[in-house]
Amino acid sequence: MNIVIKNGRVIDPASATDAILDVLIRDDRIAEIDTNINYSDGEGVIDAGGCLVLPGLIDMHVHFREPGREDIETIIGGSRVAAKSGYTGVCTMPNTNPVIDNQALVRFIKLEAEKGPINVYPMATITKGSKGEEISEMGELIRAGAVAFTDDGQPVTSSVLMRRALEYSRMFDVPIVSHAEDLLLTDDGIMNEGVNSTLLGLKGIPKESEETMIARDVLLTRLTGGRLHVCHVSSGGSVDIIAAGKRKGVQVTCETAPHYFALTDDAVAEWMSMAKMKPPLRTEADRRAIIEGLRNGAIDVIATDHAPHSLNEKMQEMEYAPFGIVGLETAVPLIITILVRENNFSYLQAFEKVTLNPAKILKIDRGRIAKGAAADITIINPEAKVAITNSFMLSRCKNSPFIGRELCGKVEYTICGGNIVYSAK
Amino acid sequence: MSSLKRKDLLDIQSLSLEEINLICKSARYFKDIFTRSVKSVPVLRGKTVCTLFYEPSTRTRISFELAAKRLSADMINVSVSTSSVVKGESLIDTVHTLEAMKADYIVMRHAASLAPHFLSKNIKASVINAGDGFHAHPTQALLDAYSILERKSSLEGLRIGIVGDIRHSRVARSDIEVFKKLGAKVVLCGPPTLVPDEFKIYGVDITYNLDEVLPDLDVINMLRIQKERQKGSLFPSLREYHRLFALTEDRMARCKPDVILMHPGPINRGIEVDNSVVESPNIIMNEQVTNGVAVRMAIFYLLAGGAPLEEMKEESAG
Numbered sequence: 001m002n003i004v005i006k007n008g009r010v011i012d013p014a015s016a017t018d019a020i021l022d023v024l025i026r027d028d029r030i031a032e033i034d035t036n037i038n039y040s041d042g043e044g045v046i047d048a049g050g051c052l053v054l055p056g057l058i059d060m061h062v063h064f065r066e067p068g069r070e071d072i073e074t075i076i077g078g079s080r081v082a083a084k085s086g087y088t089g090v091c092t093m094p095n096t097n098p099v100i101d102n103q104a105l106v107r108f109i110k111l112e113a114e115k116g117p118i119n120v121y122p123m124a125t126i127t128k129g130s131k132g133e134e135i136s137e138m139g140e141l142i143r144a145g146a147v148a149f150t151d152d153g154q155p156v157t158s159s160v161l162m163r164r165a166l167e168y169s170r171m172f173d174v175p176i177v178s179h180a181e182d183l184l185l186t187d188d189g190i191m192n193e194g195v196n197s198t199l200l201g202l203k204g205i206p207k208e209s210e211e212t213m214i215a216r217d218v219l220l221t222r223l224t225g226g227r228l229h230v231c232h233v234s235s236g237g238s239v240d241i242i243a244a245g246k247r248k249g250v251q252v253t254c255e256t257a258p259h260y261f262a263l264t265d266d267a268v269a270e271w272m273s274m275a276k277m278k279p280p281l282r283t284e285a286d287r288r289a290i291i292e293g294l295r296n297g298a299i300d301v302i303a304t305d306h307a308p309h310s311l312n313e314k315m316q317e318m319e320y321a322p323f324g325i326v327g328l329e330t331a332v333p334l335i336i337t338i339l340v341r342e343n344n345f346s347y348l349q350a351f352e353k354v355t356l357n358p359a360k361i362l363k364i365d366r367g368r369i370a371k372g373a374a375a376d377i378t379i380i381n382p383e384a385k386v387a388i389t390n391s392f393m394l395s396r397c398k399n400s401p402f403i404g405r406e407l408c409g410k411v412e413y414t415i416c417g418g419n420i421v422y423s424a425k
Numbered sequence: 426m427s428s429l430k431r432k433d434l435l436d437i438q439s440l441s442l443e444e445i446n447l448i449c450k451s452a453r454y455f456k457d458i459f460t461r462s463v464k465s466v467p468v469l470r471g472k473t474v475c476t477l478f479y480e481p482s483t484r485t486r487i488s489f490e491l492a493a494k495r496l497s498a499d500m501i502n503v504s505v506s507t508s509s510v511v512k513g514e515s516l517i518d519t520v521h522t523l524e525a526m527k528a529d530y531i532v533m534r535h536a537a538s539l540a541p542h543f544l545s546k547n548i549k550a551s552v553i554n555a556g557d558g559f560h561a562h563p564t565q566a567l568l569d570a571y572s573i574l575e576r577k578s579s580l581e582g583l584r585i586g587i588v589g590d591i592r593h594s595r596v597a598r599s600d601i602e603v604f605k606k607l608g609a610k611v612v613l614c615g616p617p618t619l620v621p622d623e624f625k626i627y628g629v630d631i632t633y634n635l636d637e638v639l640p641d642l643d644v645i646n647m648l649r650i651q652k653e654r655q656k657g658s659l660f661p662s663l664r665e666y667h668r669l670f671a672l673t674e675d676r677m678a679r680c681k682p683d684v685i686l687m688h689p690g691p692i693n694r695g696i697e698v699d700n701s702v703v704e705s706p707n708i709i710m711n712e713q714v715t716n717g718v719a720v721r722m723a724i725f726y727l728l729a730g731g732a733p734l735e736e737m738k739e740e741s742a743g
Binding site for chain 2: 093138194197198199200201204269272273312315316317318319320
């Protein structure tokens with residue numbers, strides 16, 4: 001069936017379009033974009049008056065826990081959560097059990113994802129077994145469908161191995177995705193080191209644990225001519241280092257997560273383990289620097305680091321609870337509420353971070369509303385209020401410090417490959 | 426006000442000055458009671474107090490136990506080695522079990538900071554924090570404040586030094602908070618690795634030179650130095666630590682003659698305090714232990730809703 005989306009405000013960062021236009025979808029492609037496309041038989045009509053019509057959102061950092069912890073989340077289940085949250089594409093992290101370090105496992109994820117509503121772009125490990133000893137078979141993994149490489153969850157501690165990975169991957173032009181952390185500096189810390197960790201008597205993680213590793217990786221990228229993408233940037237110092245690398249022409253990109261522009265470590269006293277993630281929530285100065293980095297382009301991407309955990313694991317002493325929070329369901333409301341409404345981002349500015357930019361980094365032909373492009377479209381009512389409650393969260397695990405908030409920005413439709421995969425109606 | 430209008434006692438931060446004064450005032454009555462021949466009163470008769478210790482402790486657990494028994498409560502001791510905790514039961518499940526057995530008060534010691542706070546949000550029983558991680562040890566701080574008040578009429582304007590491993594000390598954090606609330610000036614002393622600058626948020630002074638501040642101090646609280654901290658390179662050797670920060674006879678001679686010396690115990694003789702100083706009349710370690718029982722009795726009593734103290738004194742006299 002064909003679909004015509006009427007009267008929506010089309011936001012396409014690739015062409016810098018921000019205008020009221022109709023969009024016609026034929027099969028799995030965008031067939032026409034114009035003012036007032038006439039309705040004709042055989043076409044479903046979506047009235048998008050008052051809504052944003054965006055390229056389908058892409059989250060390049062999610063944990064769907066399969067294989068290994070299907071009790072927490074699965075590829076299909078996570079894909080449904082993503083569809084409900086406005087996403088038509090996600091990158092799954094390879095730190096599952098077993099880790100995604102061979103072709104069969106990449107193909108398994110692709111096969112599972114085919115049963116789900118959206119596109120899944122698996123990342124595979126940088127090193128075999130994610131052990132940090134030998135680089136993975138990157139060529140084979142790419143052939144099977146991997147789009148990038150990361151040992152996310154832990155850093156590549158060996159500098160020489162990181163150098164080799166950045167060097168070797170050049171022939172495929174794929175990003176090496178760095179979880180930047182000096183584990184010796186982290187030293188079993190569980191929250192940001194600073195005034196709050198002092199008051200709460202919790203072991204701190206200095207921001208330098210992240211920043212020194214990013215500095216190392218930027219320098220190794222300069223040395224090798226590889227392509228680096230830095231995960232979950234949380235501190236102002238990290239933004240400065242990456243911006244300096246970009247100015248010098250180093251091929252470095254990075255992402256931050258909504259919680260780093262929405263919260264500070266002030267949230268830890270109340271939310272405890274629900275506000276425990278790596279890197280940890282930082283200070284207000286860092287939060288401001290993240291917002292400015294998003295504004296000036298030092299930060300390319302917003303990715304959620306969606307990390308479901310079982311409530312059993314989270315409902316224990318903060319020190320013993322695992323790191324990570326769910327992020328998919330709250331991403332759009334936080335982008336609209338914090339970036340657009342509170343910090344005057346334009347829609348183009350805010351949404352290129354979840355559409356065009358991740359597509360460019362991953363080199364996937366998505367993230368645009370253009371004639372002939374894949375019909376991946378997200379329709380959002382930016383004025384509608386959403387109450388973040390347990391029942392709003394579709395994830396089986398509701399480990400979020402945003403529960404109880406009322407935010408703005410409601411996903412109305414998610415269309416993936418020409419199919420309506422989610423409708424709020 | 427004659428009771429604490431709260432379910433739990435978790436930290437000093439959440440206590441008002443009025444509540445702190447009430448606890449100290451009540452502790453005086455209870456000290457009278459339990460230092461005479463008939464030592465118990467029926468304030469908590471029929472109530473059950475459970476001490477749940479996830480970390481080894483002798484003096485704090487015994488102090489709570491004695492306080493509860495003096496108030497005629499029934500006591501259960503749960504320690505990690507004898508409970509199902511070793512079978513991997515979660516904290517929440519363990520405490521729900523105790524609640525199902527109708528424990529009224531859970532006195533908890535835990536190695537993880539905020540564990541009692543987490544617990545208090547999820548159960549109905551009163552939770553009393555007997556020390557959580559590096560975070561808080563409110564009953565120790567209250568007994569420290571009370572012990573100073575026995576010798577000085579007020580803490581207002583007193584200069585109190587806390588010496589040692591401040592970074593890893595729940596006693597230091599709670600002491601700072603209670604001393605500041607009562608109007609004292611607090612100076613922290615130790616190497617920068619153990620006294621991070623972040624502590625300035627409390628409105629305290631920091632010095633790395635004990636000798637510089639020694640003559641001005643009215644009270645010195647010497648913290649126990651954990652020998653294993655040396656392994657984390659927080660200081661290079663016990664010898665150097667002793668030379669820079671121990672309370673030696675020489676340093677003692679430069680203190681005010683009526684200086685109050687405190688130690689939360691157990692003491693490392695010859696490390697943070699020299700042997701000869703331990704024998705000094707200025708050191709009030711044993712009074713601190715006695716007062717600990719009185720303060721904990723007062724806390725139980727006030728959390729239970731209080732009662733006119735005069736009436737209770739008569740009853741116990743009978």
